[in-house]
Amino acid sequence: MKTITFYSYKGGVGRSLALANIATYLARFGQKVCLLDFDLEAPGLHYKFQNNIQKPIEQGIVDYIHHYTVYDELPDNLKDYAVEILLKSEQKGKNPKITLIPAGNIAHGEYWKKLTALDWKSMFYDEDGEGLPLFLEIKERIKKTFKPDFLLIDSRTGITEISGISTSILADVLLFLGSNNAENLDGAKHIISNINQNKQKIFGEELKIYFALTRIPRSQDYHEKSLTRQILTNVKEQICSNENYTIQNAEDIFVIHSDRDLEYKESLKINRRYKGETSIVSDYLKIISTIIPKEPIIAKIDDVLQEATQNLLTAPNEVQESIEGLALYFPHYKTYEKLAEVYIVRRLGQDKIKEVLLKWGKLTPSSYADNVSLAITYTKLFLRENIQTPVFRDYNPNLIFDSIEHFNSNPIPHSLFYFLNKKLSLLFLIKKNAHNAFYCFKKALGNFSFNNSLEEVLEILLISEIPQKDKEKFILEIKDKILSDTELCYYTYSILLMSEKDFINTHFDIINNFNLSDKPQIYNKILDVFLIKKSSSSIHTLTILITEDFPSNTDLYVKMYQIFDLNNSADAFWELIKKITFYQDILVTLQQNSIYEDDLPF
Amino acid sequence: MENIKGKDKDLSFLKELVKIGDLVNFDGPLLSLFRDEKDSLYLYHWVDNDEKSNRWIVAKTSLFFIKGYLKQEISHWNLIIKSPERYLFLVDLDHELNPINQLQISKGALSSSKDYLPAQDVFHESEDCPHEEIITDYIYATIKKKEKIKSDNWKDKFPLIKKHLSKIFTLQEDISMHGFYGKNLI
Numbered sequence: 001m002k003t004i005t006f007y008s009y010k011g012g013v014g015r016s017l018a019l020a021n022i023a024t025y026l027a028r029f030g031q032k033v034c035l036l037d038f039d040l041e042a043p044g045l046h047y048k049f050q051n052n053i054q055k056p057i058e059q060g061i062v063d064y065i066h067h068y069t070v071y072d073e074l075p076d077n078l079k080d081y082a083v084e085i086l087l088k089s090e091q092k093g094k095n096p097k098i099t100l101i102p103a104g105n106i107a108h109g110e111y112w113k114k115l116t117a118l119d120w121k122s123m124f125y126d127e128d129g130e131g132l133p134l135f136l137e138i139k140e141r142i143k144k145t146f147k148p149d150f151l152l153i154d155s156r157t158g159i160t161e162i163s164g165i166s167t168s169i170l171a172d173v174l175l176f177l178g179s180n181n182a183e184n185l186d187g188a189k190h191i192i193s194n195i196n197q198n199k200q201k202i203f204g205e206e207l208k209i210y211f212a213l214t215r216i217p218r219s220q221d222y223h224e225k226s227l228t229r230q231i232l233t234n235v236k237e238q239i240c241s242n243e244n245y246t247i248q249n250a251e252d253i254f255v256i257h258s259d260r261d262l263e264y265k266e267s268l269k270i271n272r273r274y275k276g277e278t279s280i281v282s283d284y285l286k287i288i289s290t291i292i293p294k295e296p297i298i299a300k301i302d303d304v305l306q307e308a309t310q311n312l313l314t315a316p317n318e319v320q321e322s323i324e325g326l327a328l329y330f331p332h333y334k335t336y337e338k339l340a341e342v343y344i345v346r347r348l349g350q351d352k353i354k355e356v357l358l359k360w361g362k363l364t365p366s367s368y369a370d371n372v373s374l375a376i377t378y379t380k381l382f383l384r385e386n387i388q389t390p391v392f393r394d395y396n397p398n399l400i401f402d403s404i405e406h407f408n409s410n411p412i413p414h415s416l417f418y419f420l421n422k423k424l425s426l427l428f429l430i431k432k433n434a435h436n437a438f439y440c441f442k443k444a445l446g447n448f449s450f451n452n453s454l455e456e457v458l459e460i461l462l463i464s465e466i467p468q469k470d471k472e473k474f475i476l477e478i479k480d481k482i483l484s485d486t487e488l489c490y491y492t493y494s495i496l497l498m499s500e501k502d503f504i505n506t507h508f509d510i511i512n513n514f515n516l517s518d519k520p521q522i523y524n525k526i527l528d529v530f531l532i533k534k535s536s537s538s539i540h541t542l543t544i545l546i547t548e549d550f551p552s553n554t555d556l557y558v559k560m561y562q563i564f565d566l567n568n569s570a571d572a573f574w575e576l577i578k579k580i581t582f583y584q585d586i587l588v589t590l591q592q593n594s595i596y597e598d599d600l601p602f
Numbered sequence: 603m604e605n606i607k608g609k610d611k612d613l614s615f616l617k618e619l620v621k622i623g624d625l626v627n628f629d630g631p632l633l634s635l636f637r638d639e640k641d642s643l644y645l646y647h648w649v650d651n652d653e654k655s656n657r658w659i660v661a662k663t664s665l666f667f668i669k670g671y672l673k674q675e676i677s678h679w680n681l682i683i684k685s686p687e688r689y690l691f692l693v694d695l696d697h698e699l700n701p702i703n704q705l706q707i708s709k710g711a712l713s714s715s716k717d718y719l720p721a722q723d724v725f726h727e728s729e730d731c732p733h734e735e736i737i738t739d740y741i742y743a744t745i746k747k748k749e750k751i752k753s754d755n756w757k758d759k760f761p762l763i764k765k766h767l768s769k770i771f772t773l774q775e776d777i778s779m780h781g782f783y784g785k786n787l788i
Contacts, residue, residue: 072759073759124782125686125777125778126664127664127665127748128748128752132777134760136760136766137760161782164781168783194783196777196783198772198773198780202773203766
């Protein structure tokens with residue numbers, strides 16, 4: 001359990017709101033989060049979640065501590081002092097939950113009586129005071145009872161015992177928030193330089209302090225940007241020059257911008273449907289990404305992304321900003337994949353999409369398996385039918401082609417490049433555009449030489465409706481590749497032989513280029529195709545070729561006979577065979593295989 | 603002697619205090635440590651005298667403060683001003699040690715005095731402390747005794763942190779002296 005205390009010297013800087021938003025994001029990231037409202041004199045954390053709290057708050061941490069002071073023992077069940085916050089989610093049964101230990105039921109006078117009865121001074125400063133073990137025990141009980149990944153404490157402001165223990169004793173991380181005015185900054189500087197360091201010395205646990213400057217307007221023009229830079233420089237000089245404590249983000253202090261929308265009505269920024277321009281979410285994400293380890297977030301990136309995109313149709317701005325923030329602060333190839341999808345759905349420009357795709361490619365894991373997986377997903381993104389945008393409707397391969405072209409001059413994983421071009425090649429084939437298909441395919445082959453993929457292309461070519469002359473041209477272009485592989489030869493022959501035209505004479509040179517030693521096997525496979533398809537087209541030509549090349553290969557003759565026989569033209573077979581000097585041997589083989597049981601017909 | 607504003611108070615309990623020893627003695631005691639029957643500690647800090655009496659400021663203190671003072675971690679001034687009690691006592695004792703004046707005073711009233719507080723940078727010096735060994739032994743033995751009692755008690759009340767008790771004792775000691783924000787704040 002990591003404990004993060006949110007503290008501000010003065011109120012009104014957006015501390016509780018920041019805590020609530022960050023808690024919400026963490027919960028959506030699949031983290032178990034527990035909140036503790038220690039702003040006992042002015043509790044308000046529960047207001048941030050008032051529509052999501054599952055039951056009325058009847059008691060809280062003040063009641064818990066008060067019970068201890070009265071009965072000299074802590075209550076048995078901490079859960080009785082907590083409430084559950086159920087966040088909205090479109091995913092059925094996947095509503096993220098947050099545990100809140102509120103200050104108490106502040107609407108009831110009993111709360112305030114109990115609070116004033118607590119003697120913090122004697123608890124913490126008396127020799128026999130039990131405040132310190134009590135609060136450390138409470139922290140451990142939270143850990144044991146709720147098993148949260150994160151405990152977020154909303155500390156009270158100013159210099160008090162409760163803020164002291166929240167910031168210096170209970171916290172692993174202190175997020176110090178302050179707005180740009182003298183009282184906030186002086187207070188921050190004073191406190192940060194004086195936080196008791198003995199806890200760290202005694203327990204060997206380092207307290208990490210971060211500073212966030214809040215309610216800074218988002219810069220609109222050069223003048224404002226310059227002003228903001230000046231403010232940040234001043235604040236860094238004031239806050240970060242401490243002798244005792246180093247601010248973790250001294251070089252890059254957080255900024256939580258003011259938000260017009262929030263000025264009108266403060267509400268949770270992350271956990272609601274939002275339809276205006278926004279920037280504050282990104283501020284929170286930056287904080288999360290800096291003060292919280294990335295590993296647990298990345299480990300659940302699928303869920304996080306699913307959660308983040310659930311409102312894509314109803315709140316596209318918010319979703320886009322969330323994913324952009326995630327991509328920026330938790331860079332992961334899946335995040336960029338999702339961002340590309342969002343951009344496509346939202347019909348953003350090609351340049352923006354290409355930029356995202358490029359980053360995606362760069363973040364692709366280096367292992368081949370992942371690359372293939374990514375490449376397939378990537379290609380699906382272009383090809384999927386349900387993306388009804390002008391760009392990709394009806395598989396406009398030319399537009400996709402333009403996008404893919406972008407990668408030619410950029411370093412992307414070879415496998416990705418290969419798959420994209422290959423898939424695009426197939427797409428062009430389907431679209432009867434042999435020229436572009438061939439162009440893409442050549443690019444793919446320039447990087448990879450997986451012949452099984454060539455097979456796939458040839459198979460498409462075989463069934464595609466592009467003109468036969470284009471098919472032949474395509475085959476001629478990749479002739480060298482085909483000649484190097486028996487399987488490819490088989491497909492090529494099939495394509496050529498299955499055509500309606502008699503091609504052999506035209507392209508005889510191709511066949512002659514084949515390695516003679518491979519031919520029997522190729523012929524064998526081609527004959528298998530003829531058998532399966534029960535086709536006799538071009539079988540005569542093929543038979544002549546076989547009798548010329550391998551007149552003594554009886555296995556081939558057996559298959560040839562079967563094809564002729566299937567087409568009720570066995571006589572034609574014998575007519576061709578009798579020209580061969582050892583046709584007797586062929587007859588014997590057929591008889592031995594019980595394929596032909598009669599005598600020779602001539 | 604200076605006119606210090608305060609409230610008359612019956613301080614008869616002071617008669618019951620038992621002296622442990624002098625923390626500062628220079629031609630007579632200037633800072634002495636006392637205890638009551640419950641081992642609560644009090645300091646007698648000499649501030650003034652006239653022909654009839656000696657004036658003392660009495661401040662409740664703690665084992666941790668005396669330990670810190672002996673280790674030169676906190677000053678004489680801090681011992682008085684950071685007394686765990688909100689109020690101090692001012693007593694004028696005649697030469698027979700009978701009280702002439704007994705007042706409850708605020709720390710602020712003492713701060714406004716020119717000479718009644720030591721300089722802020724005056725720390726313990728062994729050569730001015732004739733009873734250093736006695737006081738040290740008493741302080742450490744009492745701390746140990748109290749920690750034993752606390753330990754037995756806290757193990758039941760705070761079971762989840764019992765393995766850290768010795769560290770918590772150290773931290774508690776530090777916080778009771780320096781607060782959560784170190785020496786310059788609480």
